[in-house]
Amino acid sequence: MLFIVVYGMLSLITWSAFAVKLKDLSRDWRNRELQLLCLAISTFAAPFFFATPPVYVRLDALLGQRNIATLIIYTCVAVCLTSFLALLVSWSSTQSKIRLRHRLIVGYAVTTIVAMVTFFFLGTVNDTEHPVDFDVHYASTPYITEFLLTYQCLFTVSMIGLILMCWRYSTMVDRPWLRGGLRVITAGAVTGLGYCLPKAVSLAWDVAGDSPLDSVSSVVAPMFASAAAALFAIGFTMPVWGVGMSTTASWISGYLAFQRRYPLWQAITRAFPEIVLVPPPSSRLELARELSFYQNRQVIEILDGEMRLRPHYDTAISELTRKECTGRRITGIQAEALVEAVQLAAALQAHVVGRELPLRSETDVRESTDGDLAKEATRLVRVAEALLSPVVPAVLARLTATAHDCRTQS
The missing domain is CATH 1.20.1070.10 (Rhodopsin 7-helix transmembrane proteins)
Incomplete structure (x- = not known):
């Protein structure tokens, strides 16, 4: 037997x-x-x-x-x-x-x-x-x-x-x-x-x-x-x-990354609807069939939105965010993602009210990834996830309070 x-x-x-x-x-x-x-x-x-x-x-x-x-x-x-x-x-x-x-x-x-x-x-x-x-x-x-x-x-x-x-x-x-x-x-x-x-x-x-x-x-x-x-x-x-397993795993990773970046894409394209070249997929099946195309479009449109928000970036926001991260013992890549997320959130708020600020320092400009969409896609996933962190509303609240105090004193 x-x-x-x-x-x-x-x-x-x-x-x-x-x-x-x-x-x-x-x-x-x-x-x-x-x-x-x-x-x-x-x-x-x-x-x-x-x-x-x-x-x-x-x-x-x-x-x-x-x-x-x-x-x-x-x-x-x-x-x-x-x-x-x-x-x-x-x-x-x-x-x-x-x-x-x-x-x-x-x-x-x-x-x-x-x-x-x-x-x-x-x-x-x-x-x-x-x-x-x-x-x-x-x-x-x-x-x-x-x-x-x-x-x-x-x-x-x-x-x-x-x-x-x-x-x-x-x-x-x-x-x-x-x-x-x-x-x-x-x-x-x-x-x-x-x-x-x-x-x-x-x-x-x-x-x-x-x-x-x-x-x-x-x-x-x-x-x-x-x-x-x-x-x-x-x-x-x-x-x-x-190789087939690697291809499948890569596809699954890309699909999940697209979904994780989607809230960030929504926030940016809501502020700048004109940057959307092709409407987002109408169904999961459509996304699955053309995942590579929709991924690239999503990343490019987010990057386009970031460039348009750049005039609203403020060195003070970065410094305040880093202090908040230090207080919460957040370091490394996660802290840098939070800095970018807070800058984006603050810039989106500033864009809504039409307030523009000049760049305060070259340190506020993120290092280039030489146009590598794969690296940008990975970075934007971290930024999109950082937007959901309680650090972002905490820093924005402190910024609002500081602005209010400045107006009161003046």
Whole structure:
């Protein structure tokens, strides 16, 4: 039951990964790297389906040869690992070395598969099906011992090659999701050693005598192979779905930022309706469809409004706001956002009554962001949130009281 559940889940995960990459391949059939990746994932997914005990037995019955499913499974894994290695060579090697290294890898794989097929059919494995304990049951059977050793040698060499190439290449790439995927593959290859090494040791021990590692070989090692398969499926597809996740997260962040800036945009465009080039979206669906456009328009219109309010800025307001922030233990970016928010709120009030003041000091002019709308958009989110702080009405009330005292004294 354990193997049915685990292999069934792994088959589903790896076939799902295959579907993701096949979609990319359908757009670019001539892409050699995508061809290799699809071949690798499909031949890694197939063994878990075939190794599920009920499928294993029925496959043997269909082909009329007991335990032939083991040969099919191990051959698929050999093709898979060869494809993985060839793909990584394409990614990490110079163009002049790719062809030679591909030939060496494919040559070794073909030699191994031919040897495996030869040893398998020279041996005798016809007593009954062994979907779970084939390696243990036939460990000392003539020719099957060689068959298993040949396969485990290929598996071990492939895992070591994946570890070395993936880790080295991950230190060279600058794409975060690709780098992360390569490191996940490295972890998968390390986990894969937990499959092949115990099996190789147990097999060698069985040749010399009875191995005490039979349960490790037939139960524990396949679980390591299952974990490695899951990591491979995740790692090799991570650059695709990872970028998609980043795009989705960026869209959600932009949507929320638009909503958080909206009260600030409303306040400014109410004072200067002429700066609105395009009316705001009439529905959330319209906003979702044209989010980038509406974001840019929102930021540009707020900046336009800020420029028009600049004549109302007052150094005294900044100083008073900073004192209020100090009293409330507000520092850093939050304090600067509050200074801008109070200046905007006071300037909007001054605009309503038509009062204009000259700039008192260059320190009242915010540092330029070199026209970077992304930086401005982030800053304006902070300013919009600062407008909701109790500091703003507190400072405005003090300004009103100070103005009233000045009028009374005069």
